[in-house]
Amino acid sequence: MSARTPRRSRTRTVAAVLGATVALLPLAACGDDEKADSTTTTEATAATASVEGFCEQAFTTDAAVNAANSSAGEQGPDEAAVEKAKTELTALEEAAPAEAEATATAVVDATEAMFTNPGPPSDEFLSSFADLVDWMADNCDYQVIDVEAHEYAFEGLPETAKPGRTIVRLTNHGNEVHEIAFAKAKDGVTESAEELIQLPEEQAGEKVEFLSSGFAMPGGSGGALLDTTDGRYIAVCFIPTGMTPAAMEQMMTSGAEPEGMPHAMQGMVGEFTVG
Numbered sequence: 001m002s003a004r005t006p007r008r009s010r011t012r013t014v015a016a017v018l019g020a021t022v023a024l025l026p027l028a029a030c031g032d033d034e035k036a037d038s039t040t041t042t043e044a045t046a047a048t049a050s051v052e053g054f055c056e057q058a059f060t061t062d063a064a065v066n067a068a069n070s071s072a073g074e075q076g077p078d079e080a081a082v083e084k085a086k087t088e089l090t091a092l093e094e095a096a097p098a099e100a101e102a103t104a105t106a107v108v109d110a111t112e113a114m115f116t117n118p119g120p121p122s123d124e125f126l127s128s129f130a131d132l133v134d135w136m137a138d139n140c141d142y143q144v145i146d147v148e149a150h151e152y153a154f155e156g157l158p159e160t161a162k163p164g165r166t167i168v169r170l171t172n173h174g175n176e177v178h179e180i181a182f183a184k185a186k187d188g189v190t191e192s193a194e195e196l197i198q199l200p201e202e203q204a205g206e207k208v209e210f211l212s213s214g215f216a217m218p219g220g221s222g223g224a225l226l227d228t229t230d231g232r233y234i235a236v237c238f239i240p241t242g243m244t245p246a247a248m249e250q251m252m253t254s255g256a257e258p259e260g261m262p263h264a265m266q267g268m269v270g271e272f273t274v275g
């Protein structure tokens with residue numbers, strides 16, 4: 001979370017730039033021939049495909065994908081965590097009710113295509129994932145928080161929210177790429193979000209728990225799934241200043257690393273309380 005020693009923020013930024021955002025990393029294995037055996041999937045997979053079961057499984061899958069991503073080290077993510085994510089991804093596909101099948105399939109197909117042809121997130125992926133978030137917001141009986149991203153601020157973050165499963169829908173009204181990355185302040189932490197993002201990574205890691213994030217191109221949308229409990233939550237954008245789609249494409253072509261300061265350091269940070 002540190003802006004000075006930004007290994008974690010750099011990881012998020014580079015992941016977004018390479019088209020493998022936090023929510024995408026283990027999805028690369030969706031097209032593997034050695035898919036996890038569906039007989040080992042979770043209870044949601046065994047249940048009859050229904051809206052409720054699909055919504056439940058979406059959160060289970062998201063947690064598994066985030067766990068696999070968080071396990072990544074110098075040698076890549078932990079194999080067991082990735083296998084768990086693959087199992088849950090299979091479960092998600094199987095849990096989709098008829099009215100969500102096309103949307104779920106479109107997300108998987110677009111993701112497989114992106115990993116076959118590396119690059120920034122494709123229009124097909126971004127649009128299909130946005131459709132999935134919209135479908136969940138409209139059909140899942142969960143709290144929905146709509147947030148707008150601008151240069152350089154979030155609009156729509158509430159001061160308070162209810163505990164429980166929450167769908168955060170991010171719409172990008174800016175000209176640069178944006179994300180909304182979440183962390184929860186640990187008990188007893190009194191520093192503001194602005195103070196926390198100034199800390200070195202090790203100190204920040206002692207004070208917050210890093211959660212999921214959502215990513216959106218200019219004029220597009222994305223989202224994040226949160227299962228919240230009472231406490232204080234922080235939202236930040238780690239994308240570097242100046243990261244337009246054209247700049248992203250140029251960086252991909254040249255192989256250069258981003259140089260602009262994170263949007264969070266420009267004021268793109270917020271917080272809210274749950275409970």
